[in-house]
Amino acid sequence: MNSLAKKRRRFILVSLIIPVFLLVAFVVFPAFDLIRMSFTNWDGYSPESDFIGLGNYISMFQNADLWQSLKNNAVYFVVHLCMIPIELAFAVLLVSKLRAAKFYKSMVFMPYIINGVAIAYAFSYFFSPINGAFDAILDLLHLGMLSQNWLSDPKIVNFVLAFVSLWRFSGYHVILFMAALQSLPQDVQEAARVDGANSWQMFKYIQIPAIMLMVDFILFDNIRGALQVFDIPFVITGGGPGYASSTFTLYTIKTAFTFSNFGLASTMAVAIMAMIVIIYVVQNKIIHGIVLKGGDK
Amino acid sequence: MKKRILLQAVKQIICIGMVIVVLLPILLTLFASFKTKADMVNTSPLLLPPLSRITFENFEDVLTDKYLLVGFKNTAIILAVSIFFNVMFGTITAFIIERFEFRFKKVIVALFFAGMLIPTFVTEIARFKIINGLGLYNSLGAPILIYVASDLMQLYIYRQFISTLPVSLDESALLDGCDYFGLFARIIFPLLAPATATVVIIKAINIINDMYIPYLYMPKNSLRTLTTFLMNYANAQQGSWQTLAAGIMIIMLPTILIYIFFQRYILAGVAAGAVKE
Numbered sequence: 001m002n003s004l005a006k007k008r009r010r011f012i013l014v015s016l017i018i019p020v021f022l023l024v025a026f027v028v029f030p031a032f033d034l035i036r037m038s039f040t041n042w043d044g045y046s047p048e049s050d051f052i053g054l055g056n057y058i059s060m061f062q063n064a065d066l067w068q069s070l071k072n073n074a075v076y077f078v079v080h081l082c083m084i085p086i087e088l089a090f091a092v093l094l095v096s097k098l099r100a101a102k103f104y105k106s107m108v109f110m111p112y113i114i115n116g117v118a119i120a121y122a123f124s125y126f127f128s129p130i131n132g133a134f135d136a137i138l139d140l141l142h143l144g145m146l147s148q149n150w151l152s153d154p155k156i157v158n159f160v161l162a163f164v165s166l167w168r169f170s171g172y173h174v175i176l177f178m179a180a181l182q183s184l185p186q187d188v189q190e191a192a193r194v195d196g197a198n199s200w201q202m203f204k205y206i207q208i209p210a211i212m213l214m215v216d217f218i219l220f221d222n223i224r225g226a227l228q229v230f231d232i233p234f235v236i237t238g239g240g241p242g243y244a245s246s247t248f249t250l251y252t253i254k255t256a257f258t259f260s261n262f263g264l265a266s267t268m269a270v271a272i273m274a275m276i277v278i279i280y281v282v283q284n285k286i287i288h289g290i291v292l293k294g295g296d297k
Numbered sequence: 298m299k300k301r302i303l304l305q306a307v308k309q310i311i312c313i314g315m316v317i318v319v320l321l322p323i324l325l326t327l328f329a330s331f332k333t334k335a336d337m338v339n340t341s342p343l344l345l346p347p348l349s350r351i352t353f354e355n356f357e358d359v360l361t362d363k364y365l366l367v368g369f370k371n372t373a374i375i376l377a378v379s380i381f382f383n384v385m386f387g388t389i390t391a392f393i394i395e396r397f398e399f400r401f402k403k404v405i406v407a408l409f410f411a412g413m414l415i416p417t418f419v420t421e422i423a424r425f426k427i428i429n430g431l432g433l434y435n436s437l438g439a440p441i442l443i444y445v446a447s448d449l450m451q452l453y454i455y456r457q458f459i460s461t462l463p464v465s466l467d468e469s470a471l472l473d474g475c476d477y478f479g480l481f482a483r484i485i486f487p488l489l490a491p492a493t494a495t496v497v498i499i500k501a502i503n504i505i506n507d508m509y510i511p512y513l514y515m516p517k518n519s520l521r522t523l524t525t526f527l528m529n530y531a532n533a534q535q536g537s538w539q540t541l542a543a544g545i546m547i548i549m550l551p552t553i554l555i556y557i558f559f560q561r562y563i564l565a566g567v568a569a570g571a572v573k574e
Contacts, residue, residue, distance in 0.1 A: 011477035012399050019386040020405060022446035027412045030423035037423065044425075090315070093308060104312045106560055107319050113556045113563065114323075115506045117524050118545045121531055122326040125538050133325045133342040140343065167318070172567065179568035230418045231508055235528070249418050256422045257513070269419035276414055 031273065037266035044262045056267035066268065069239075069246040072158045076247075077226035079162040080169070084218060087170055088211070091177030092203065105178070109171040116168065120235035123164045127151050151237055154244035161232050161245055168232075169225065173218050180214035181207060216283070223279050227272060248272060323549070329542035330355050337539050355543035359530070365547070367519060368526030372505055374437055375522065379444040380500050383451060387496060388489055391455030392481055396467060412449050421513055428514060439514035440522075444504060451496040454569050458492035459485070495566035498559045502552050523548055 038056055042049035060066060094105055111119070126133045127150040135147045150160045184207065192206055230249040233239055239246035239254070246254075249272065256265035328345050329337065333354070336346040345351065359365060393399075394406060424443070433439045462485070470480045511522045521529060527548045534541045556563060 008397070008477060009399070012393055012397055015389045015393055015481075016405065019390045020408070022386075022442075023408055023412055023449075026424060026427065026443060026446035027415055027420070028408060030420050030427065031411075031415045033423040033426075034420070093311065096308070097305075098308055098312070099305065100309075100312075104315065105564075106556075107316045109564065109567075110553075110556060111319055113502050113506075113552050115524060115527075115548050115552055117506075117508045117527055118548045119322070121527070121541060121545050122322045125326060125329065125542065126322045128538070131338060131342055133322075136342045167322070171319075175564060175567055224416075228416055228418060235508070249416070252419050252422070256425075262422060265419075265422050269416070269422055272416050272419055273414075276416060280414060 034266045034269045034273070037263055038270045039263075040266075041261075041263045042266075044256065044260045049263065052263070056264045059264060060267050060271065065243040065246065066248070066251055068243050069248050069251040072233075072245060073226050073229060073247050075158040076162045076165055076229050077223065079159070079166060080222045080226060083166055083170055084173065084215075084222070087173040087218075088177050088215075090174045091181055092207065094174070095178055095181045105175075108174050111168045111170075112172045114168075116231050117235055119168065120164070120232055123167075124151065124236050127160060152241055154241060157237060157241075157245045161236060164232050164236070165229065173221075176214055176218060177211060180211040184210045220280065220283055223283075224276055227275060326542045326545050329539050330546050332539050334537070334539060355540045356547070358540050359544045359547050362526075362530065364518065364521050364526050364529065368521040368523045371437060371520055372522045372524075375440050375444070375511075376501055376504050378437075379441050379504060380497055382441075382445045383448065383500055384493055384496060386445065387451040387455050388486055388493070389481060391452050391459055392485055394452075395456050395459040396464070409449055409452060412447065418509060421509070425513070433514075435515055435517045435520060437515070437520065440504075440507075440510045443510055443514075444500075444507075448500065448503070451500065454492050454496055454566055455489065457569055458489060462488055491562075494559075495562040495569070498555060498562050499566045502555060502563070505552055523551065 037049075039051055039053060040049040041052050041055070090108065094101055094108070098104070129135075129149055129152070132150070134150065135144070138144055138146050148156055151157055189202065189206060192202055197205070228249050229247045230253070233245045233247055233250055234253075237245045239250050243251070248268070252265050252268040252272070255261050255268065325342060329342065331351045331353075332340065332346050333350060333352050336350055340346045390409075394402070428434055428439050428442070431438075433442065466484060467480060470484050471477075475483065505523060507522075508524045508528070511520070511525045512528065515521075515525070518529075527544055530544045531541055534544070
């Protein structure tokens with residue numbers, strides 16, 4: 001018996017040692033190293049760096065461009081948030097009696113798997129100011145006077161980019177909502193229908209409670225995603241003009257790899273991590289509780 | 298009855314609208330890729346050029362670029378190696394976490410969970426130093442190591458799948474004289490095949506589409522991937538939308554094909570990866 005326990009321990013040890021080592025070395029350790037670096041003025045290549053206390057934290061809070069970037073993240077967050085009810089409606093539609101539902105389901109999710117860089121360039125073309133397709137569509141609808149510099153006007157560029165983000169990621173939420181809706185046992189729905197529940201009542205009393213966990217997850221996914229928007233502005237506008245379409249992550253990456261200020265960039269990275277963890281905890285403790293309780297009624 | 302038909306019609310109209318929104322940017326890029334430089338100006342961006350003037354020169358331009366093949370080769374190598382190790386580590390880790398009790402198990406599970414909360418792009422600021430220190434900068438080792446170490450989604454898919462396998466299976470195999478490695482390799486691993494199919498396909502799409510890690514760690518020309526090939530190509534085509542459009546279409550193709558053929562696995566995995574608690 002003892003030798004079996006020994007064999008078991010060896011099996012566990014031998015199997016886990018590499019994956020756990022990789023995780024610690026390349027994911028967990030870097031996260032802690034960011035915290036350490038956030039108190040230094042390391043430039044990315046010198047062998048040495050000085051400990052500068054809270055210096056980076058003070059300059060981070062005084063950095064107007066960074067605040068502007070964070071405001072841009074908020075645009076993505078709000079636009080995606082407004083889309084959630086529509087995504088849910090699409091999910092309800094696609095699980096309902098519908099011809100060609102399978103085809104529509106594949107279509108709705110397709111943008112999510114398409115190469116993000118390729119689609120970013122496709123949208124650069126779509127919104128381009130010279131012979132752009134979007135302007136041509138507006139002309140076709142006799143709305144030509146609405147034409148704008150979609151990607152270079154600081155007032156609208158973030159909304160255009162957020163639209164691209166919607167185009168790419170909404171289908172993911174629709175599929176998740178559909179999975180939640182389909183996990184609902186058929187007999188419950190049948191019973192409700194036999195008892196004379198109409199579609200709206202079905203939705204309110206049967207479907208909504210079933211998807212509350214998913215709403216919870218999608219909210220968190222939305223916040224986390226909005227905080228980390230990077231490749232869409234990186235490829236389409238590079239954060240420009242100026243910092244008009246920069247995002248928190250884009251600005252952080254630029255601070256490190258373009259301006260060689262790894263210390264300050266680490267501070268910003270720590271800020272992103274802190275925001276994600278805080279939001280996770282708050283949501284788990286507060287919103288989670290409310291949402292699930294609301295669903296139980 | 299009439300009401301039902303009307304309802305179905307409204308639903309269809311909404312869905313067709315969605316399909317148009319999804320396809321339009323792709324379709325218009327495809328149109329542009331068939332146009333000559335002159336037709337980019339002369340024909341509406343919403344239309345194909347007249348049939349007689351359709352050109353394949355733009356595609357020729359992309360396909361004869363020697364770095365396309367380089368990008369294809371590098372992407373294939375990164376894919377094969379990372380997915381191999383990912384599946385190996387993913388299955389065995391999930392198996393042990395699901396089936397065994399041992400000291401520090403809680404710590405290890407917590408570590409894997411914390412890994413999911415750590416933000417993606419900004420971690421590179423600290424990781425860059427490590428990769429550099431290992432001498433992996435400008436080598437295929439950098440993305441491979443990062444993909445193997447950091448993508449944790451598969452763990453949830455495997456754990457969920459393993460929890461549906463009966464424990465009695467393990468017990469009888471052990472009674473029959475199988476050792477633990479044999480149990481895993483000969484019994485559990487083959488049973489995980491459906492989950493592995495999902496993991497491999499989703500992973501492949503993620504890796505083919507990833508931009509930032511190859512961009513950051515492999516600036517060398519000979520180390521381009523499909524995605525960084527497109528970025529370089531785009532920079533060289535300043536203003537020549539028709540050739541860039543052909544490049545876009547070619548780079549989009551692999552994942553679209555994967556999606557068309559393996560959609561079932563992808564959709565199953567996406568939902569399983571999300572609902573993890």
